[in-house]
Amino acid sequence: MELLDIAPRFHHLAIQTDDVDATITWYREFLGATVEWSLTSFSPLTHARLPGIEKLAELKKGGVRFHIFDRAGHSQDGPDPLGYQYQHVGITVSRPQDLVELRQRWLRVREQIDIRWARDEPPSEIVTDDDGMQSLYVLDPNGLELEFVYFPGAAS
Structure with a gap:
């Protein structure tokens, strides 16, 4: 090929x-x-x-x-968790403390702005895998998941 x-x-x-x-x-x-x-x-x-x-x-x-x-006439249905879709989008951050700040900021903003949320779920805890990569998962108001990722060293 x-x-x-x-x-x-x-x-x-x-x-x-x-x-x-x-x-x-x-x-x-x-x-x-x-x-x-x-x-x-x-x-x-x-x-x-x-x-x-x-x-x-x-x-x-x-x-x-x-x-x-x-779009006019939007169904207002969230993504089908079992259907074909982009499950989440990964966005890198430069420092591990950025994940801590993003989690705290998500919680503050959720309390400060009065908008309708498709899913009532808090952000995840910050998790670290075996090679040191750290992740934070949050939902936007539409129920779409974003993963913020810190890669230690030169990993990306």
């Missing part, structure tokens, strides 16, 4: 929600993400792929971008 001479890079994670403003608020308050741009007018291709889309915003924190969008 011929090798593919392309080096893809991650650009963004698209998050479909029934409340764009609340989701933006959470990512701004929890991660300190900034709104880079927003749209309310879409191409025919976008309307065909995402019927009912009315608003899309890009948030950015460091090198990670989140595209937050809505």
Whole structure:
């Protein structure tokens, strides 16, 4: 088989929600993400792929971008835990204490902002595997799971 001479890079994670403003608020308050741009007018291709889309915003924190969008008539159902899906997204942090701060921040933000949550689950404890990698799992208001990971040394 011929090798593919392309080096893809991650650009963004698209998050479909029934409340764009609340989701933006959470990512701004929890991660300190900034709104880079927003749209309310879409191409025919976008309307065909995402019927009912009315608003899309890009948030950015460091090198990670989140595209937050809505669709009219959203089912308001969370992800099917047994269905095919991206189970979580892994985001690296530079220091192990970043995981501690993110966990504490998640708990503070959860208490400070009044939005509807799809799943009422606290963040995980910080776990360390046999090679020293540390992980923290949190849910966003839509029930989507994010894993924050610290890799010791040169691991990535």
